[in-house]
Amino acid sequence: MNSENPIVQMRKVCKRFGNIKALDDIDLEIHPGRIIGLLGANGAGKSTLLRHIIGLYKEDEGECVTFGREAGKLGPKELGRIGYVHQEGELLDWMTVKQLIRYVSTYYPNWNRELEEKYVTDYEISTKARVGSLSPGQRQRLAILLAIGFEPELLILDEPAAALDPVARARFLDLLLQIIQAENRTIIISSHILSDVEKVIDHAVIMKEGRILLDCSFDELRERFSRVRISALGGELPVELPFENVVHCKRSDGQAILTVQDCPREKLQEQAKSLNCWVEIEALPLEEIYKIVVS
């Protein structure tokens, strides 16, 4: 997959807002067909990074190229391949939902009416309502529809599920999984709801204070971090446990729970054999991996 030309290339990108360094020396390549989770705390630079990709921000230093063109110079040809759901929720409030859909669809030759109708029905969007009178959740659903209606090659989702209720969130994830079925569709999703993100992503980028701390495939990430549960079969656990690269250890009453980094599962199993204990090794959920990486 990586042999293909990247659709987004960021090289040494820096961006400042006054005294704040929003992006610091960012190097990133996004290849087609990937579902990337962009993770980080508030103010980590996620939205800034996404806005550089579509040319809404211009980098102070470095270079950002999207679909082979400098992001700041993207035109209708390239932007017609990018869908973007943004945090601000800016829409044309005076229009009816139907009007807004018609207006936005006028810009895209490949607008999928079937998908639109299906989405409107599934998500119970009232097309007669004025956009300004929609609830935050309904607005978000509409924003998602406007971003996916033309089946973009690159879909950028900046906190897309923040305003959705649990049922709508679950439906949204299903929708993402459907979108993913299409070949070479690339999705970048920035969200704080990591339990949702981990269901769909195959690549993770973790940011902190404007820098990328980690950029790797999700499988690799899950390989790197494991949780080892040890229970003594009789008596006490040894004082010294034979594991390397332990990030966190919690012991109580003949039991221990270890979080281990950069230690292959086979090696862990081998080390566990030397103990006269019941050992269980499992992958860490994304939320915990994230906490370890940023701490």
Place this chain on the structure above:
Amino acid sequence: MSILTVNLKHLYQRRGFWLVYVILGLFAFAGIAVLFKGPEAGQGRFTGFVVLAPVVGLLLAVLPIEVLSKPFSYCLPGHRKVPRRFVFCVGIVFNLFGSLLFFVYPYLNAGQLVLVVCSAFFAGLISYLLVAGLAFGVRNSVAFIGLLPLIIVAGQFFDLHTVIEGVIVGNPLVVILVGVLSSVLAWLWLGDARLARRYCGVPGIGSLDAWNRDKMQKYRQVRLAKKWDKLKKHPSPWVETFFLGRMNRYDYVSTGRYIWGGLYTAFGIALSQLSQWKEAFSGVFLALVLVCFLGYMGPGRNILFIMPGFIIAQMRLPVYSSMLISGGRNERYRGAMTLVITTAVLITVLVTIVAALSLPLAAIMPDITLRGRTFAFYAMNIELFFIPLLMIPIVFTIQLIFYRKPIFMMLLIMLLFMLLFWHEQFGAVINPMYIVSPVVLSWVLFLLVLRYVCTRRSLVGQG
């Protein structure tokens, strides 16, 4: 720290208010300075602060309403009744200070002076509470601030300050009695639990929001959306058909599609409104009232040519927007350029028509005599038609540069307004070169700034 103290802190924490204080300070200074001319009785020289009290009431009462409208404050213990204490605290301090001026009132003995000072205090408090009450009673009452110039002119014309002074000095006991009664009523009314429920979570216009274009636009659109939702039908389908039809004439990658799209989003709302006969009729009626009013204003009537500058300051160019359509920076540039040119031409034509309307009216409108002064109707100087063409690009340039700093935008536009209004040669600038050069320069400047913004600057967020 008490809840009231925390709320009072807003008075200095809101930086936008600093400008309000400077303006109020200037008025207060004038109110005191006029006494140095000679503290003569019966000329309204003592009532500066009493006259200022309702303005303070209107501006500052909106502050606790803003706090009240935040849902979290509804839930905070003891918070719902704080607006009442806030309003009274500010009112008492302000009017206490203002009433002290009456201590130098001539021809009164010590006892009378104390009575008159109390009377002045309550007179100020009555007008303050009346307007503060209005602020709480009428939604988005801060908009009444727009009537202030009219009230000032009318007040001066009818010698309101002299009348007020006469009432304060002539009937102190009555004023005090009315003051106490109205204070009690205001105290009870402002403490009503229904007020808190009424404002909780309801979007409204804040004290300084009139210059926050985004907030105003959002508010207007949401209000309109709710109004139209009730109609249950599309108010003007031809607007959509027309603009989408024009957009579809162009190729998907053609700039024409984006230019028509920009015009649709900018004018669609206004056209939809105007295509309803009630709104259109109100528009024509308002234009006629405006012409009649301005015609009697003497040299000030030519303010008509400057007024559009204020209106378009609220307009939003399709430059800073996070709603992504397939138009890039170049499309935003061309779309915004076309929009501004269209706006300038439309407004110039509209203003010229309104000014032309005043020409036949000048022949038929009668002279009006009020309080011994005669007002004649004069036609607007139609040769000043170029003023919108000069002003519009400058206003948009200011808007582009200070997009994220509405307070600077407001100051600069006000400065521009004053420069044009008080230009001594306002009526005598009809030299073709004198017209063409600044108009061309303003357009060149606008296009350069627009180009720079569209190619170099961040188009959303904080950058």
